[in-house]
Each structure stands twice: as C-alpha cells, then as structure tokens.
Amino acid sequence: MTIVQKLAFKQLWLNKKRSLITVIGVVISVAMITGVITLGLSFVNLLQRQVIANEGEWHFSYSNVNAAQLEAIEQDQNQKEILISQDEGYAVFEGSTNPDRPYFLVRNYNKAAFETFPIHLKEGRLPEQSNELLMSDSISNQDAFSYKIGDTIELELGQRVPSDDSSRTLTQEDAYVNYEGVTEELKTEKSVAYTIVGTMETPFFENSWNPGYVFLSYKDESMITGNQETDAYIVMDHLDQSSPDYIEDFAETHGIGAVGSHGNLLRYYGILSQDRTRNMLITLSAIVIVIIVIGSVSLIYNAFAISVSERSRQLGMLSSIGATKRQKRNVVFIEGVLIGAVSIPVGIAVGYAGIALTFLIFNSLIKQAIDTTESLHVVFSPWTILIALLISIGTLFLSTYIPAKKASETTAIEAIRQTRMIKLSNKAVRTPKLIRKIAGIEGELASKNIRRNRSGYRAIIFSLSISVILFLTISYFATSLTKSNELLEQGVNYDIVATLEQRGKDTISPELYSKLTGLDEIDQVAAVSWISGTSWIEEDKIAEELVGYGQLEDGKYPYGLTIYGLDNETMKSYAAANDVAYESMTNTEDPLMIVQQTIQYLTEDGKENIVETKALNAEVNDEIVPEFYDLDTDSNFNLPALKIAALADTSPIGISNTVSLGMLNVFVSEDVFNALIDNEQVEGDLVERAVYYQSDQAQLLENKLEDIQKDSGDTSFSIYNRQRAKQRGEQIILLGYVFSNAFVILITLICIATIFNTISTSISLRKREFAMLRSMGMTPKSFTKMIQLESIFYGLKALAYGLPLSFLMIYIIYRVWRTRFQFAFEIPWVAMVIAIISVFVIVGLSMIYSSHKIKKDTIIDGLKEENI
Numbered sequence: 026m027t028i029v030q031k032l033a034f035k036q037l038w039l040n041k042k043r044s045l046i047t048v049i050g051v052v053i054s055v056a057m058i059t060g061v062i063t064l065g066l067s068f069v070n071l072l073q074r075q076v077i078a079n080e081g082e083w084h085f086s087y088s089n090v091n092a093a094q095l096e097a098i099e100q101d102q103n104q105k106e107i108l109i110s111q112d113e114g115y116a117v118f119e120g121s122t123n124p125d126r127p128y129f130l131v132r133n134y135n136k137a138a139f140e141t142f143p144i145h146l147k148e149g150r151l152p153e154q155s156n157e158l159l160m161s162d163s164i165s166n167q168d169a170f171s172y173k174i175g176d177t178i179e180l181e182l183g184q185r186v187p188s189d190d191s192s193r194t195l196t197q198e199d200a201y202v203n204y205e206g207v208t209e210e211l212k213t214e215k216s217v218a219y220t221i222v223g224t225m226e227t228p229f230f231e232n233s234w235n236p237g238y239v240f241l242s243y244k245d246e247s248m249i250t251g252n253q254e255t256d257a258y259i260v261m262d263h264l265d266q267s268s269p270d271y272i273e274d275f276a277e278t279h280g281i282g283a284v285g286s287h288g289n290l291l292r293y294y295g296i297l298s299q300d301r302t303r304n305m306l307i308t309l310s311a312i313v314i315v316i317i318v319i320g321s322v323s324l325i326y327n328a329f330a331i332s333v334s335e336r337s338r339q340l341g342m343l344s345s346i347g348a349t350k351r352q353k354r355n356v357v358f359i360e361g362v363l364i365g366a367v368s369i370p371v372g373i374a375v376g377y378a379g380i381a382l383t384f385l386i387f388n389s390l391i392k393q394a395i396d397t398t399e400s401l402h403v404v405f406s407p408w409t410i411l412i413a414l415l416i417s418i419g420t421l422f423l424s425t426y427i428p429a430k431k432a433s434e435t436t437a438i439e440a441i442r443q444t445r446m447i448k449l450s451n452k453a454v455r456t457p458k459l460i461r462k463i464a465g466i467e468g469e470l471a472s473k474n475i476r477r478n479r480s481g482y483r484a485i486i487f488s489l490s491i492s493v494i495l496f497l498t499i500s501y502f503a504t505s506l507t508k509s510n511e512l513l514e515q516g517v518n519y520d521i522v523a524t525l526e527q528r529g530k531d532t533i534s535p536e537l538y539s540k541l542t543g544l545d546e547i548d549q550v551a552a553v554s555w556i557s558g559t560s561w562i563e564e565d566k567i568a569e570e571l572v573g574y575g576q577l578e579d580g581k582y583p584y585g586l587t588i589y590g591l592d593n594e595t596m597k598s599y600a601a602a603n604d605v606a607y608e609s610m611t612n613t614e615d616p617l618m619i620v621q622q623t624i625q626y627l628t629e630d631g632k633e634n635i636v637e638t639k640a641l642n643a644e645v646n647d648e649i650v651p652e653f654y655d656l657d658t659d660s661n662f663n664l665p666a667l668k669i670a671a672l673a674d675t676s677p678i679g680i681s682n683t684v685s686l687g688m689l690n691v692f693v694s695e696d697v698f699n700a701l702i703d704n705e706q707v708e709g710d711l712v713e714r715a716v717y718y719q720s721d722q723a724q725l726l727e728n729k730l731e732d733i734q735k736d737s738g739d740t741s742f743s744i745y746n747r748q749r750a751k752q753r754g755e756q757i758i759l760l761g762y763v764f765s766n767a768f769v770i771l772i773t774l775i776c777i778a779t780i781f782n783t784i785s786t787s788i789s790l791r792k793r794e795f796a797m798l799r800s801m802g803m804t805p806k807s808f809t810k811m812i813q814l815e816s817i818f819y820g821l822k823a824l825a826y827g828l829p830l831s832f833l834m835i836y837i838i839y840r841v842w843r844t845r846f847q848f849a850f851e852i853p854w855v856a857m858v859i860a861i862i863s864v865f866v867i868v869g870l871s872m873i874y875s876s877h878k879i880k881k882d883t884i885i886d887g888l889k890e891e892n893i
Contacts, residue, residue, distance in 0.1 A: 055372025088283035108258035109135035114182030120169020130237030133244035149223025152243035183213035361425035493827030500856035590698025603671035617670040679717030
C-alpha cells in the first residue's frame with residue numbers, strides 16, 4: 026500500500042461519521058438505481074410471460090401457405106419450430122341459441138401448436154389423428170349439444186360466403202353477416218365423421234362475437250399437400266432487431282403473400298420499437314435514475330468538497346514535503362474508490378433485496394391491479410449490474426473530480442496560510458439592513474455565515490429544494506390519479522350485469538326473471554330492454570357543441586336514439602326521483618319518456634377529454650319521434666311520438682351517463698316499450714335485454730348467477746362483474762401511492778444525509794469562529810438564536826426555490842392529465858403545509874444536533890482548534 030493510499034484510508038477512518046453518511050448515501054443511490062432498472066425489467070418480463078400465457082410463444086406468422094412454401098419454411102435454418110393452424114371448415118349448429126353464432130368451426134393444429142398455444146385440457150386427451158376432436162367449453166355447455174367424450178359426430182363442413190361477394194371467403198375474424206340486406210351462406214364441401222376425445226377451456230382465440238364455436242383437430246405438416254393452404258406460426262431460433270426484415274425477405278423470396286408478427290410479444294422483447302408501454306417504462310426509469318444521480322452527486326460531492334476544505338492545510342503540508350499534483354489529486358480519488366468499493370456491492374445487493382421484498386409483499390395486489398395471472402419475478406440481469414456499476418462509478422467520479430482538482434491546485438503557501446478560505450469581498454457577505462432590524466445582531470451573523478459558506482449553503486438549499494419538489498409533485502400525481510379514477514367511475518352505477526344473449530320481442534320468462542331478481546345478495550336491481558334508432562331534433566334544441574357541424578336537413582339534426590324500457594320497480598323509483606307520476610309513464614296511448622339530459626362525452630380532437638354537457642336543449646312536453654330502418658322495404662319508418670315528462674341529470678342503474686355527442690338516451694316504462702316494439706316493422710333481433718345489479722357482495726352474487734346460468738335453458742346469458750374493474754382501479758392507485766412514496770422517501774433520505782453531513786461538518790469547522798464570538802461576549806441564548814435563524818434562512822431560501830418549481834411541475838402534470846381528463850386545477854395545500862413544516866424540522870434538527878456538541882467545548886479549546 027502506497028503512502029497516498031494509506032493517507033486516504035486514514036482520512037476516512039478519522040472521519041468515521043462523515044464517511045458513514047457518505048457510504049449510506051451511496052448505498053441508497055446504488056440500491057435505487059439497481060431497483061429502478063430491475064423493476065422495469067421485471068415488469069417487462071411479467072408482460073412477456075403474460076402474453077405467452079394468453080397467446081403462446083411464437084414470433085412471426087405466414088398466412089395461406091401451400092405445401093411447397095411450407096416445406097421451404099421447414100428447411101429455413103433460422104426457424105426453431107413451426108406451429109400449424111388450419112381452418113378445416115364450418116358446420117351449421119342447429120341448436121344454437123345465439124343468432125350471431127350459428128356455426129361450429131373445426132380448426133387443425135399440429136403437435137407443436139397443441140404444446141405451444143395455451144390450450145387447457147379439462148377432460149380426456151388431445152387429438153392425435155385427423156378424425157379426432159377436442160371440444161370447447163363453449164360447446165359442451167350448450168343444452169342443445171348432447172355429445173360427450175367418445176361419441177362420434179358427423180359434420181357437413183364448408184366455407185362462409187357473403188351474399189354481396191361470392192368470391193370472398195369469410196373467416197372466424199369476420200362476424201356473422203346480417204345487416205342492411207346483406208347476409209351470408211354456408212357452401213358445404215364435405216362430410217367428415219369425428220370422434221370426440223376431450224374437452225378444453227374456451228380457447229384464447231374464441232370470442233363471444235366469433236360466428237363459430239370451436240373444435241380442435243389434428244393435422245401435421247405431412248398432411249398438407251398440393252394447393253392446400255394453412256397458416257404457419259414460427260418460433261425463431263435467434264431473435265433480434267433484424268428478424269422482421271429477414272421474415273419479409275424470406276416471404277418475398279418464396280412468394281408468401283401475407284406475413285404477420287406476434288406484436289404483443291415482440292414489443293416486450295424490444296424487437297418492435299414503436300411500443301408505448303415499453304418506451305414509457307424506459308423513459309420513466311431514465312427520469313428516475315437522473316433524479317437519483319443528481320441527488321447522489323450532491324451528497325458525495327459535498328462530502329468530498331468539505332473534506333478537501335478542512336484538510337487544505339494538510340494538503341499544503343504534503344505539497345511542502347514534495348507531494349505532486351497527481352498524488353494530492355489521487356488522495357481524493359482513492360477515498361472515492363474506497364467508498365465505492367464498499368458502497369456499490371452493498372447497494373446492488375440491497376437494491377435486489379428491496380425489489381424482492383416489495384414483490385413478496387405486493388405481488389397479489391399487483392396481479393389484481395393489472396389483471397394478470399402471472400406473478401412478478403425479480404429479473405437478475407448482468408446488464409442491470411453493469412449499468413448500476415457504470416452509473417455509480419460515473420457518479421462517484423463526477424462527485425470527486427472537482428474537489429480532487431482543487432486539492433491538486435492548492436499550493437503549500439496558500440494551504441498553510443489558508444488564504445483561499447478568506448478570499449471574500451465585503452460585497453459578498455453584505456446583508457440587508459432590514460435583517461438586523463428584525464432579527465438583531467444574531468440574524469446578521471447568521472446571514473453572513475450563510476453567505477460566506479456558499480458551497481455548503483448551495484448543497485443544503487439544493488437538497489431541500491429537491492425534497493420539496495419531489496414531495497409535492499408526487500403527492501399531486503397521486504391525487505390526480507385518484508381524481509381520474511373517480512371521473513372514469515362517474516356514470517357507471519352498477520356492479521354486475523347479466524346480458525341476455527337471446528334477442529327478440531319475447532320478454533324474460535317469469536321463472537328466470539324471478540331467479541335473476543330474487544337473490545338475497547342484491548341491494549338494487551334493474552331489468553332493462555332497449556332498442557336503437559334515430560330521431561331528428563330541431564336546430565334550436567341540439568347540443569351547443571353540435572351547432573355549425575353542417576349535418577342539418579330541413580332544419581333538423583340526426584340524433585342517435587336509444588329507447589330503454591325499465592321494469593316496473595325501477596321505473597317507479599326513477600320517475601319519483603324526477604318528480605313524475607308513475608301512472609302517467611305506463612299510459613301506452615299517450616306515451617311519456619324521461620330524457621337523460623346531462624351527459625359526459627369524450628372529445629374527438631385526439632385529446633379525448635372527458636367533458637360534461639347537455640345532450641340537448643329541450644323542454645318538458647316537447648316530442649321526439651323515433652325512426653327505425655326496415656330491412657324488408659329498405660326504408661325508414663316512424664314509431665309513435667314520445668313526449669318528454671322530465672329532463673334528468675342522472676340515469677337508472679346500468680345506464681352510463683357517458684354518451685357520445687349526438688346520441689340520446691330516453692327511458693320509458695316496460696308497458697310503453699313493449700307497445701312500441703309490437704310494431705310488425707320492428708325487427709326482434711334489434712331488441713336487447715340485460716339485468717343490472719348493485720351489491721355489496723358482488724363476488725357471492727356472481728357465483729349464484731353462475732349457478733342460475735347453468736340451468737337457464739334456452740335463455741342463455743353472460744355475466745360481467747364490474748366491481749373487479751373498479752377494484753383494479755383502486756389497487757392501481759394504491760400501487761401508485763406505494764411506489765411513488767417509496768421513491769420520495771429514499772430520495773429524501775439521500776437529501777437528508779446531504780443536509781446533515783453538510784451542516785454538521787460546517788458547524789464542526791466553525792468551532793474557532795464560535796469560540797471567538799463567545800469570547801467577545803455572545804451568550805448561549807444569543808448563540809442558540811443565531812443557529813435558529815440560520816435554520817430559518819436555509820428553510821426560507823429552499824422554499825423560495827422549491828415551491829415555485831414545484832408549482833411549475835404540478836401545473837405540467839395537470840396539463841398532461843388534461844389531455845385525458847378535465848378537472849379544475851387545485852393547489853395541494855395540505856401537502857404544501859407538510860412540506861414547509863418538514864423543511865424547517867429537518868434543518869432545525871440537524872443544526873441543533875451539530876451545535877449541541879460544540880457547546881461543551883471551552884473557549885480556549887475552540888480557539889486552539891486547527892482544521893488539519
């Protein structure tokens with residue numbers, strides 16, 4: 026060990042307190058850098074695993090490839106595995122109760138596809154032959170389907186063709202065609218006998234709007250011959266940024282017309298750069314790391330700057346006995362290396378441990394908040410360690426460079442005489458006369474002390490300001506998150522909805538209605554039927570936002586109109602809430618309606634602001650004429666005019682007040698609704714029905730509804746528990762609070778360490794000064810007052826910088842939130858009061874602690890003090 030190394034080590038040892046504070050600050054800094062990077066990587070890893078769990082692990086796809094092209098794909102050295110997916114054809118499902126899903130679809134997979142795609146077997150086994158079927162839950166749960174495992178079923182398979190284009194073949198992604206006179210037909214091609222060998226959960230690709238209920242069968246590559254076409258999904262052997270271009274070139278070379286990519290997965294692998302989620306995580310991580318580095322540099326730089334200042338005479342003595350500039354500089358650099366050697370490994374370990382503990386505590390909450398089935402795992406990456414090392418080493422180097430440079434430039438005469446310490450002009454320490462008038466000589470001395478110790482003063486002000494800015498901005502961010510969630514929840518006034526899949530003019534059977542509305546867990550229930558059409562509204566009655574849009578015909582504007590029929594109990598309470606007699610609402614000869622006048626809408630200017638307005642400017646007793654389209658005659662027809670009985674600001678259970686501009690919700694009684702749809706021109710398929718629930722026991726209610734669902738007979742319905750989405754919103758807010766406040770706390774710890782280190786060292790270096798003041802007659806009371814005033818000046822100056830910058834950051838956050846949500850700008854007064862009090866508490870405690878120790882020194886000891 027060289028003499029320079031021994032000197033650096035001894036200096037750290039003799040100043041254990043400052044060294045320990047610096048080490049703790051660096052440990053926190055490195056731990057936060059490691060934690061932020063690990064948190065980002067872990068979330069990306071979670072998203073990757075969730076996509077794989079939902080959709081399977083494949084990278085690219087070739088559509089409609091023939092046998093020759095498939096063989097070329099198999100010979101490609103860059104592919105590791107091929108997944109075959111081929112739609113064999115559709116068959117009519119005679120017993121389907123859903124008019125939008127009248128078919129079975131038989132889809133073929135090879136062995137690799139069955140193993141890779143998320144197919145969850147429930148009973149039996151997977152198909153191994155081309156004449157074997159695996160049926161979906163969506164089929165086995167149908168009352169009209171009586172086949173079981175082991176049964177043989179014969180299907181007449183063919184392709185769907187729309188009536189307006191016989192050359193086009195419809196796929197599973199095309200909804201059932203039946204609109205504006207256009208229909209579809211099934212062109213049967215072959216009859217195939219299959220044996221059912223197992224059942225599976227409804228597969229990931231089967232949606233409620235798909236026209237075909239899914240069967241899976243088996244077909245491998247050798248069974249694709251001639252011009253038979255199939256889709257091939259590729260798992261790459263080596264995946265990188267060049268893979269998309271390679272796939273495009275390969276497809277062009279072999280004449281493959283359609284190429285796709287697993288965008289949901291590739292974007293999280295970083296292969297597709299245009300991904301908002303991934304870019305957001307990278308941006309947020311970078312911002313957080315920059316803040317951490319700024320706070321860390323402040324702490325470490327200040328520690329070394331103070332060290333060099335108090336050892337200026339020592340460095341001069343080294344120079345006088347032959348120490349070179351390089352050796353003096355290296356004394357400081359080696360101190361930084363020693364601190365880094367201890368702090369960085371500990372900080373990396375603490376960072377990983379902290380993230381692991383966070384995941385252990387909050388994993389279940391995180392899974393519910395972001396609606397995943399996968400758990401967060403700590404991702405150990407050498408890149409994380411390397412980045413943390415580079416940033417930490419860079420931070421230490423930046424922090425020690427200037428003090429080391431100053432140390433190397435200190436001459437022997439300057440250091441021994443300490444002339445650099447007193448190079449101050451009268452102007453530099455001049456204080457306003459007002460301070461002496463208000464605070465006395467103690468206030469003037471406190472102000473001069475701050476002015477002549479500018480390096481330490483700036484470090485304290487900077488650290489305090491950073492703490493104030495972080496605390497206020499994070500607090501406002503969390504408040505804005507809560508407000509945005511409240512705005513999203515406005516107008517959504519139900520917990521669970523049971524949507525009937527069977528459309529038609531027939532009402533819900535009394536038996537089923539009794540079951541759906543008679544459960545003990547129901548707090549409030551509404552059975553709602555609706556039909557959608559249009560209505561022409563006079564120009565002077567349309568919403569102000571629609572004026573000047575130029576869509577008027579004969580002085581009227583075309584509104585989208587939805588007529589809701591409410592069950593008797595719901596209409597009674599809704600009519601009473603709007604001061605309307607219920608009996609008048611049931612009169613079918615002179616039909617009345619309640620109009621939802623106050624609505625929220627999303628602007629369509631690219632910003633999607635949520636705005637509250639009036640749907641129309643009508644008055645009670647005005648009439649609205651519903652208009653509908655007749656498929657048979659290809660013309661419009663009118664229903665009887667509805668008279669406005671009330672203009673409502675609220676809506677019944679289940680009906681959101683978030684409505685597009687130019688749309689109108691109106692409410693009638695069940696009797697009036699049935700009379701309106703009794704018109705023979707009204708198509709039964711246009712009538713929809715649902716039952717909405719409010720309940721404090723939503724999960725238990727959902728379970729009971731599922732039991733009813735199994736025995737609902739021909740009237741099938743789907744269940745959606747909205748309370749889960751609401752809980753997820755609340756959980757996301759909670760997570761936002763937890764992570765943001767944890768971040769603020771850690772950054773504040775670094776800032777507090779900086780403040781404490783700076784103040785305690787500054788007080789320690791001023792022992793001779795304080796002794797001189799005491800020798801001139803300063804009493805302990807005046808001394809305490811001077812220290813208190815210094816604390817107040819530090820706090821006021823920090824707030825003078827921190828509060829305006831905080832308000833600027835808060836307003837920027839507010840403007841960002843306004844791109845999606847509109848709410849009034851409010852200053853966070855409570856958080857501001859907490860921040861102000863905290864600033865003075867932190868500075869005050871640091872000053873009191875530091876000054877308390879020197880009060881015990883005698884005047885003689887203080888005057889003899891030498892900063893060597």
